[in-house]
Amino acid sequence: MSRRHSVNRPPTPDVQDDDDDRAKEPTLVEIVNIKLIESGEKERLMELVRERLVECGWKDEMRALCRAFIKKNGRDNVTVDDLVRAITPKGRASIPDSVKAELLQKIRTFLVSVAY
């Protein structure tokens, strides 16, 4: 007895070989990233960094930069991407060294703990 499918479905496309090869090897950074997220360490680190950056006034500087940019270009013409592009260089450069050092140390500790 032949059965009729209740759903007419197109055949599943085969996974193509070359795509597979390229995408299969996750980079080291990706592996570490996944480990960070899985263990919850990434969330903790982000909270810590946010707190430190608020304390040292970095966040207020960035907000002021955003407002200046928005005022210059018109409130309704600005997208989030524009803002990100506008503040990233200054943002990266104005991170205080102490915050950077603290964060790097925490990441290193995590990496070492995860590797063993």
Added chain:
Amino acid sequence: MSQQCYEHCIVLYCDQFDRDLLFLGLDLQILSDIFEDLLDSIIVDVASESHRIARLGLDRNLDEEEEELRLSAEARARASNPSHSGETNGKYVVDILGQTHPAIANEIFECMNCGRSIMAGRFAPHLEKCMGKGRKARLKSTRSTTAAQNRYSRGSPLSSQSRFSNSTTINRLSNGSSGIAGHEYSNGKLEEL
């Protein structure tokens, strides 16, 4: 991130860490990548927050010219319109219905105890004196002098009662003891409690 900064950071850490990282085949680039990734997320958060506030119009000072115009207009309105502002205008407070009330209620009516014309705002202190704060002396004296007169003049049936209270009061008054609480003895002497 500059190389110098990195080296500066490394100096802070113990060597064991570096050795471990090298052993694992990780180099400082990994560290830097992770850090940058974290930082980018935070930058995106800040940017999106500012964007939201700007687009929703929650930032009142965004346009400074506008703000200045508004403030100057407010100041001008306040200056030219003295009755406009609420709480701090003399003794007249404007409530939400736009009515003003004087500080002391000024409706006048008759006190039911002594029959005098009293201002509403002064009624409570008046009642205190009128009915006595529990001090019988003042109470009876008032009753006898003022109220009795009134009642007499009105032809009240309680005239006999007031006459009685009259005599007792005279006793008390002769002792010069008005205002002192105490029991009265038949010999007319007041003892202080």
